[in-house]
Amino acid sequence: MLPRPQLRRTIGIAALACALLAGLTAPGATASPAVAHIERIVSEGPTQSAAYVYSAAMHKTVKVxxxxxxxxxTVPTTSPRPTLYMLSGLGEEDPTNSIWLRKTDIVKFFAGKNVNVVLPLAGNGSFYTDWRSDDPVLGRYRWETFLTEELPPLLDERFGGNGSRAIAGLSMGAGSALVLAARHPRFYRAVASYSxxxxxxxLTGQVSTRAIVKVFGGDATNMWGPIGDPRWAAHDVIRHAAGLRGTDLYISVGSGLPGRYDAPGYPxxxxxxxxxxxxxxxxVGSLACTRRLQSALAAQHIPxxxxxxxxxxHSWPYWVDQLHSSWPVISRALSR
Known part of the structure; x- marks a missing residue:
């Protein structure tokens, strides 16, 4: 993997170009290896666990x-409750610990809330999607199948989920969250998307998506095919905005101007x-993308x-603020 400053410079150049042109063992776990199942569950803290889940789609075990x-x-911890899935962007350097846990206050923030929070440790540059073919460098990616078919029933059964779901994501995970919601209408009751x-x-989408995948040595042609392949259109939120109708949406983005979090000496x-x-x-690139989405949703009268x-x-302190701000929207949808 490229060092973080070099990685961010590479993505930043692509984004700016785009902007100018317009990412314990479970009891009875004896399932066949051909079927997705939880291999084991390990406690990582008073409110934190790790589930090692075998994905039949990807032929490997994924830590969640x-x-x-x-x-x-006062939350009834033994009662069924909803689930919030949270997707990260780039920079998951530690394959054992979600960057959400390392960069935010989510352990404290969600401790008193009636929700399970799920943090999948996805492969870098995956876009949380099903790739059309295995990549020589990145391997087998079938994240859409894993997140929408394999994982939810397993976690609901083991952690008391009630079948009510929301999804949030930042950066690469922001677009991916909305793609998953649009491709699976009403599967999620709410989506929060940050930057x-x-x-x-x-052209904006093609350039930025291919640049992000290439940073990690992958080839986006293995993801959705060559330019013009219908798989690209099938994962375009602008084109499939109708799939978001009936889902509560919270979408945020910054202006690109530096603020107090960007000052030298800020922790x-x-x-x-x-x-x-x-x-x-x-x-700035994300802002251009977000204004396009706003126009597309308004044209179809989707609130x-x-x-x-x-x-x-494009940095963590702003996303922490937006996670907090988006929670009332997510919470209302999950409690319906």
């Missing part, structure tokens, strides 16, 4: 981290120039809560 309500809260891009068929901001210049360029944040760059 799960947050459950704290036992000392994403949503078209896979225009965790070890590279102010990277966050300001590269993070700003990426967010959505859009939040345009200024200042705001």
């Amino acid at each position: 981290q799960i947050l459950t309500p704290a036992s000392h809260t 994403g891009c949503y078209s896979a068929t225009d 965790g901001n070890d590279n102010p120039a990277d966050r300001t210049v590269v993070g700003g360029a990426i967010e 959505a809560d859009f939040r345009f944040v200024s200042p705001g760059t």
